[in-house]
Amino acid sequence: MKKWFAMSLITALFIVSACGGANNGGNAENAANATNEAANNTAGSTNEAAAEEEIKPEDGAKLLVWESKEERPFVEAIAKEFTDKYGIEVKFEEVGAADQVTKLTTDGPAGLGADVVVFPHDNLGRAVTAGLVLPNDFYEEISRSENSEIAVNAVSYDGTLYGYPRSIETYALFYNKALISEAPKTFDEIVEFAKTFNDVPNNKYALMWDVGNFYFNYPFVSGGYVYGDNGQNKDDIGLNTEGAISGLAYYGSLRNSILPLNSGDITYDIKKGLFTSGTLAMDINGPWTIADYKSAGIDFGVVQIPSINGQPASSFSGVKAWYVNQFSKYPNAARLFANFAATKAAQLKDFELTGAIPANTEATNDASVQSDEIVKGFVAQFNQSTPMPSIPEMANVWSPIAAAFSDVWNSGKDAKAALDNAVQQIKDANNGTAAK
Amino acid sequence: MNRHRSTAAILSLLVMGLGQLYNRQIIKGLIMLAVEAAALMYFIPNIGRAVWGIVTLGEKTQGLEKIGKISVRVEGDHSIFLLISGLITIFLLVIFIIIYVMNIRDAYRNGKQRDEGALPASFRKTVSYVLDRNFPHLMLTLPVLGVLFLTIMPIIFMVMLAFTNYASPDHIPPAKLVDWVGFQTFANLLTLKTWSHTFIGVFTWTIIWAVIATVTTYFGGLLVALLIEQKGIRFKKLWRTLFIIPYAIPQLISLLVMRNLFNGQFGPINQYLGYFGMGKLPWLTDPFWAKVTVIVVNMWVGIPVSMVLILGVLTAIPKDLYEAADVDGASGIQKFRIITIPFVLFSTAPILITQFAGNINNFNVIFLLTNGDPVKGDYQFAGSTDLLVTWLYKLTLNNSQYNMASAIGIIIFAIVATFSIINYRRSRSFKEEDMIQ
Numbered sequence: 017m018k019k020w021f022a023m024s025l026i027t028a029l030f031i032v033s034a035c036g037g038a039n040n041g042g043n044a045e046n047a048a049n050a051t052n053e054a055a056n057n058t059a060g061s062t063n064e065a066a067a068e069e070e071i072k073p074e075d076g077a078k079l080l081v082w083e084s085k086e087e088r089p090f091v092e093a094i095a096k097e098f099t100d101k102y103g104i105e106v107k108f109e110e111v112g113a114a115d116q117v118t119k120l121t122t123d124g125p126a127g128l129g130a131d132v133v134v135f136p137h138d139n140l141g142r143a144v145t146a147g148l149v150l151p152n153d154f155y156e157e158i159s160r161s162e163n164s165e166i167a168v169n170a171v172s173y174d175g176t177l178y179g180y181p182r183s184i185e186t187y188a189l190f191y192n193k194a195l196i197s198e199a200p201k202t203f204d205e206i207v208e209f210a211k212t213f214n215d216v217p218n219n220k221y222a223l224m225w226d227v228g229n230f231y232f233n234y235p236f237v238s239g240g241y242v243y244g245d246n247g248q249n250k251d252d253i254g255l256n257t258e259g260a261i262s263g264l265a266y267y268g269s270l271r272n273s274i275l276p277l278n279s280g281d282i283t284y285d286i287k288k289g290l291f292t293s294g295t296l297a298m299d300i301n302g303p304w305t306i307a308d309y310k311s312a313g314i315d316f317g318v319v320q321i322p323s324i325n326g327q328p329a330s331s332f333s334g335v336k337a338w339y340v341n342q343f344s345k346y347p348n349a350a351r352l353f354a355n356f357a358a359t360k361a362a363q364l365k366d367f368e369l370t371g372a373i374p375a376n377t378e379a380t381n382d383a384s385v386q387s388d389e390i391v392k393g394f395v396a397q398f399n400q401s402t403p404m405p406s407i408p409e410m411a412n413v414w415s416p417i418a419a420a421f422s423d424v425w426n427s428g429k430d431a432k433a434a435l436d437n438a439v440q441q442i443k444d445a446n447n448g449t450a451a452k
Numbered sequence: 453m454n455r456h457r458s459t460a461a462i463l464s465l466l467v468m469g470l471g472q473l474y475n476r477q478i479i480k481g482l483i484m485l486a487v488e489a490a491a492l493m494y495f496i497p498n499i500g501r502a503v504w505g506i507v508t509l510g511e512k513t514q515g516l517e518k519i520g521k522i523s524v525r526v527e528g529d530h531s532i533f534l535l536i537s538g539l540i541t542i543f544l545l546v547i548f549i550i551i552y553v554m555n556i557r558d559a560y561r562n563g564k565q566r567d568e569g570a571l572p573a574s575f576r577k578t579v580s581y582v583l584d585r586n587f588p589h590l591m592l593t594l595p596v597l598g599v600l601f602l603t604i605m606p607i608i609f610m611v612m613l614a615f616t617n618y619a620s621p622d623h624i625p626p627a628k629l630v631d632w633v634g635f636q637t638f639a640n641l642l643t644l645k646t647w648s649h650t651f652i653g654v655f656t657w658t659i660i661w662a663v664i665a666t667v668t669t670y671f672g673g674l675l676v677a678l679l680i681e682q683k684g685i686r687f688k689k690l691w692r693t694l695f696i697i698p699y700a701i702p703q704l705i706s707l708l709v710m711r712n713l714f715n716g717q718f719g720p721i722n723q724y725l726g727y728f729g730m731g732k733l734p735w736l737t738d739p740f741w742a743k744v745t746v747i748v749v750n751m752w753v754g755i756p757v758s759m760v761l762i763l764g765v766l767t768a769i770p771k772d773l774y775e776a777a778d779v780d781g782a783s784g785i786q787k788f789r790i791i792t793i794p795f796v797l798f799s800t801a802p803i804l805i806t807q808f809a810g811n812i813n814n815f816n817v818i819f820l821l822t823n824g825d826p827v828k829g830d831y832q833f834a835g836s837t838d839l840l841v842t843w844l845y846k847l848t849l850n851n852s853q854y855n856m857a858s859a860i861g862i863i864i865f866a867i868v869a870t871f872s873i874i875n876y877r878r879s880r881s882f883k884e885e886d887m888i889q
Binding site: 071118121124125126141142144145146147148150151153154219228277278279280281282283285286289342343347348407408409411412415416418419420422423426434437438441444445 | 513514516518521522523524525528530533620621622624625626627628644645646712715716717718734736737738825826827828829830831832833849850851852
């Protein structure tokens with residue numbers, strides 16, 4: 017008994033010394049700052065001069081920014097400019113853009129998240145419903161007036177603007193100029209071209225895209241829509257409407273006419289290998305591929321995706337934007353940085369350093385952007401694109417609809433039956449999974 | 453006669469350390485008092501909130517307030533944090549109660565010593581006693597604490613999640629609260645058509661996979677081991693080394709390479725089949741063939757492990773058994789059936805069960821080779837080759853269905869625990885069994 021007692025005594029000492037109470041101060045301070053701020057602003061002027069006003073960063077502010085590896089050169093450059101101008105230190109941590117909301121869900125409330133984050137807008141719904149990001153309030157007019165309308169709508173949720181738009185992203189048609197002189201305008205032209213060009217034993221294919229991935233397949237069902245009311249209404253699913261069904265049936269017919277492969281066999285690496293070795297004439301892909309294809313020395317162009325069934329092909333687009341973490345200790349400094357890193361000049365710098373296509377309308381018309389044929393192709397496609405729905409229920413769409421596409425492609429399932437089944441699954445997932 | 457012991461015990465019951473002071477163990481008593489003071493300082497403000505937090509999981513959501521042009525966050529309750537911090541507090545309380553009971557017993561025992569006329573031990577003596585006689589226990593305290601807070605607590609937390617509605621999209625804190633829903637999650641898993649269909653499908657495949665994977669690797673290993681051990685085989689060491697190689701390469705590398713080897717159109721395997729004039733097989737893209745592929749590849753990964761194990765057992769079989777069999781005129785097959793097999797099976801049966809339990813959770817092979825694909829239209833967030841454990845991974849990381857993932861985790865735990873218990877009991881009975889009948 018004695019030994020147990022001794023042991024527990026030591027244990028107790030450990031515990032008592034290890035448990036300091038953590039307090040979450042700081043909020044009151046922020047609120048106080050904000051009131052001062054507001055007082056300053058209202059005293060200063062009306063909204064007329066919003067662009068002239070500066071938000072007052074907190075004393076001793078230090079910022080942490082999350083961004084993906086590819087964007088490092090841009091973030092480091094812009095952070096340096098920001099530090100030179102305002103004397104606020106900015107640290108950079110590598111987190112992939114698509115993973116940031118997931119990470120922020122746990123790290124934000126725990127006080128470990130970055131002050132300024134960046135993610136594609138399709139994650140915005142998850143971030144807002146979980147209460148992770150602050151609205152873009154102070155710079156709202158500037159952001160709205162300077163960026164393209166598609167981009168502003170994409171980074172808004174329930175009518176409130178949250179993001180500071182920075183760059184746009186969609187996919188378009190890459191074509192190898194040595195193999196096909198004139199880019200096709202319709203899918204039927206591709207089918208004609210494939211009759212003469214395709215040679216499966218020698219790996220010659222007219223066109224490839226990620227056949228199993230709904231992100232790239234959306235143009236085929238863009239006669240329908242995913243969610244109604246600009247992608248905000250989870251109860252209005254338009255994936256089994258007439259337009260979507262006929263598009264999917266057409267998609268199914270392409271397997272025999274242009275691409276006789278199983279959808280699981282087509283991967284990014286395989287497409288890249290074929291395109292760079294000059295046996296693949298066309299590829300539907302995003303701007304992230306440009307560097308790979310350029311370094312392989314292929315002479316290629318980028319144009320809009322050919323029309324399907326006489327309808328212009330609308331692609332899914334994504335808008336990357338900065339957001340301010342609600343749990344930031346320095347929300348005002350973070351707003352300042354988010355805006356600073358999303359101005360026209362910053363977006364052009366981003367384009368110059370990483371090739372990200374600007375969301376800012378003036379920057380899009382800038383000579384450096386307009387002189388680039390490849391980027392022009394993406395911008396043209398973006399203008400006929402559909403922003404991905406940003407409501408959290410979008411997460412329930414990907415796998416059922418991918419399964420429908422793969423059933424139609426691989427086993428020739430009837431398009432209507434496949435889509436009805438997928439829509440039913442999405443509905444179940446939207447309504448039935450969470451206990452009421 | 454019982455004066456001291458009861459007085460000391462009652463004093464210690466009132467306040468920790470008083471009984472020790474009464475027993476003239478001043479330093480020990482003061483340490484106790486300090487512990488109690490610290491504990492009271494910690495518990496009085498925290499215990500109420502901990503219980504409230506666990507029971508209600510929060511009442512107020514976080515919101516935003518407009519101040520001029522700026523929105524400011526208004527602190528709310530974060531259900532999951534409340535649950536974790538409440539758990540920590542309750543764990544500490546349990547530890548404190550244990551210490552308190554110890555302290556009373558200690559006071560009683562020392563009082564008893566005094567009643568019997570002995571002097572209570574001095575502090576120095578106690579310390580040397582702890583450092584000397586109880587050194588192992590002293591060294592174990594830190595690991596025990598580690599296990600308590602880093603293993604047991606997370607498990608309890610995870611089990612609790614299964615009884616909440618913590619799932620995307622409507623119940624992700626801090627903007628939304630999480631509530632207790634009792635067995636609703638399990639009910640949904642078993643009664644909602646999409647969930648139950650997926651669960652039954654994935655569960656069935658998991659069991660089939662575990663059985664086939666275990667049997668193939670085990671007997672494959674046995675076969676290879678016997679071949680290598682045959683008399684007259686030369687370069688034994690070379691063969692052994694060759695067969696170990698698949699086990700030595702990290703699965704992360706070898707399986708991702710395999711993924712490309714098995715590509716239906718461009719993979720070398722189908723290319724060679726094509727050269728020999730045979731048709732191409734949809735190795736990873738057809739539900740049935742994908743299952744065949746993961747089993748075949750798993751044999752390649754798993755056979756070396758069984759082989760090494762069985763090689764060891766084979767060397768332990770007494771040679772004179774075989775010599776005696778030769779004298780009796782037994783054939784090779786008879787020797788194998790009557791001597792080798794019982795011997796090997798007897799020594800490795802417990803490991804077979806462990807391997808089976810391990811294969812139920814064989815995350816690597818499935819995740820790296822097929823990622824659970826090919827997709828299956830009528831499954832909820834799962835593919836044709838998903839095991840329960842990879843499905844759980846997808847539910848947590850891709851779809852934020854934490855409560856459902858946790859319920860599935862509990863079910864997996866129940867299955868694996870069953871096998872482990874069987875294994876444990878069997879190996880116990882083995883020790884007491886005579887081997888050769």
